[in-house]
Amino acid sequence: MTHQKSKFILDFQKAVALAGIALLGACGRSDPNSSSDEGLKIGTLFPVTGDLAPMGQLIAPTLPLLVDRVNRCGGANGKPVELVSADDETDPNKGNAAMTKLAEVDRVSAVVGGFASSVSQAAVDxxxxxxIMMVSPASTSSIFTERAKKGDFKGFWARTAPSDTYQARALAKLARDKGLKRVSTVAINNDYGVEFEKAFVATFKQLGGIVVNEQKPTRYDPRTVSFNTEAAATFKGKPDGVAAVLYAESGSLFLKAAYEMGLTQNVQLLLADGVKSDDFARQVGKTTAGRFIIEGAIGTAPGADGKALNALTQLWKTKNNTLPGAYVPQTWDAGALLILAAQAAKSNTGEAISKELRNVSGGPGEEVTDVCQGLALLKAGKKINYQGASGNVDIDENGDVSGTYDVWKVGSDGKIEVTDKVSAAK
Incomplete structure (x- = not known):
């Protein structure tokens, strides 16, 4: 064989090998990252920094607490569960990069997250x-239901918080119950904000209300520095109330700008889950008279009324000396379902977890509220039906759950007080 031919064959073999590597990269992992012989590795994708940092920091301790409990009672499939945390910075691009690292470097089998719907949209593909089986505790946009119906997720997506379609309806009904007839809307311009706004407008109109800025809704860019223009547009037309679908950091700047422009007087603020935090009133600030600007604001947010809630609350108080905040129950349930599904499948691969998730969440079997009790029954070859802290978490074919919503208001001390609960029954 000539040297030239030999070189040609070697070059051709290298080219084929490189092409094969590229093809594997393009198609995803041909072998899921975690086999039955390896321990279960779960990633978290939360906004520890950025616009939703106050919410992300509230839920961040949840999974370490759950994993510690699970590992103390023997882990999953006979081995300790490992947790790998990532910060999505409340940014879809950063979330995409963080999810890529979790998948391709850390090689997790499952992910609890994201939080923001826009981040989950970037990460789920x-x-x-x-x-990788992905369960979000907080991405509530109705877009996920629509995509699931199209078959986009192939069973690798679910969430433990109900869709915003139901929350928006609850907020619209709350507005009408408060006697509001003319409202305007303002929403963060992303999947969460826009879809929520549309559902609110449709329901409020059905209930006989008027949406003042329906033809020209106010949708803001979270990177905006000054919100004077958006505030003026929102409060134009002297509405009785303003339905504001916000994130905490940018939303506080918007509401402060509206107050400083003298626009908030005698206008009922209607808020949603993105700002349900005891810190939000402090972020917005106080009036010249020393009162919180958003005192008296009312809102809705996914609530929790599950059979496991009391036990989680007691554990949380013992470990953190506080009550669990918004979305902690949903986060706990997301992690618990992933661990239980792995044990039910007797495999730690994402594909195996995906196939068992709905069975442990709502299939036939003994009802359990404690994850360790569930693991013990599964190890004994029995079937279970996990009853969560947030609710019964029966995940349907689209990865959705039903649930309840808290109705809340901001008190004179700036703290959130839950005043009622409404059902999100479909």
Whole structure:
């Protein structure tokens, strides 16, 4: 064989090998990252920094607490569960990068997250491509239901918080119950804000109300520095109330700008889950008279009324000396379902977890509220039906759950007080 031919064959073999590597990268992992012989590795994708940092920091301790409990009672499939945390910075691009690292470097089998719907939209396709089971405790946009119905997720997506379609209806009904006839809307311009706004407008009109800025809704860019223009547009037309679908950091700047422009007087503020935090009133600030600007604001947010809630509350108080905040129950349930599904499948791969998730969440079997009790029954070959802290978490074919919503208001001390609960029954 000539040297030239030999070189040609070697070059051709290298080219084929490189092409094969590229093809595997393009198609995702051909072998899911975690086999039955390896321990279960779960990633978290939360906004520890950025616009939703106050919410992300509230839920961040949840999974370490759950994993510690699970590992103390023997882990999953006979081995300790490992947790890998990532900060999505409340940014879809950063979330995409963080999810890619979890999939391709950390090689997790499952992810609890994201939080913001826009981040989950960016991350879920990476999860599907790499056969990673993704369960969000807080991404509530109705877009996920629509995409699931199209078959986009192939069973690798679910959430433990109900869709915003139901929350928006609850907020619209709350507005009408308060006697509001003319409202305007303002929403963060992303999947969460826009879809919520549309559902609110449709329901409020059905209930006989008028949406003042329906033809020209106010949708803001979270990177905006000054919100004077958006505030003026929102409060134009002297509405009785303003339905504000906000994130904490940018939303506080918007409401402070509206107050400083003299627009908030005698206008009922209607808020949603993105700002349900005891710190939000402090972020917005106080009036010249020393009162919180958003005192008296009312809102809705996914609530929790599950059979496991009391036990979680007691554990949380013992470990953190506080009550669990918004979305902690949903986060706990997301992690618990992933661990229980792995044990039910007797495999730690994302694909196996995906196939068992709905069975442990709502299939036939003994009802359990404690994750360790569930693991013990599964190890004994029995079937279970997990009853969560947030609710019964029966995940349907689209990855959705029903649930309840808290109705809340901001008190004179700036703290959130839950005043009622409404059902999100479909």
């Amino acid at each position: 990476i999860a599907v491509r790499n056969k």
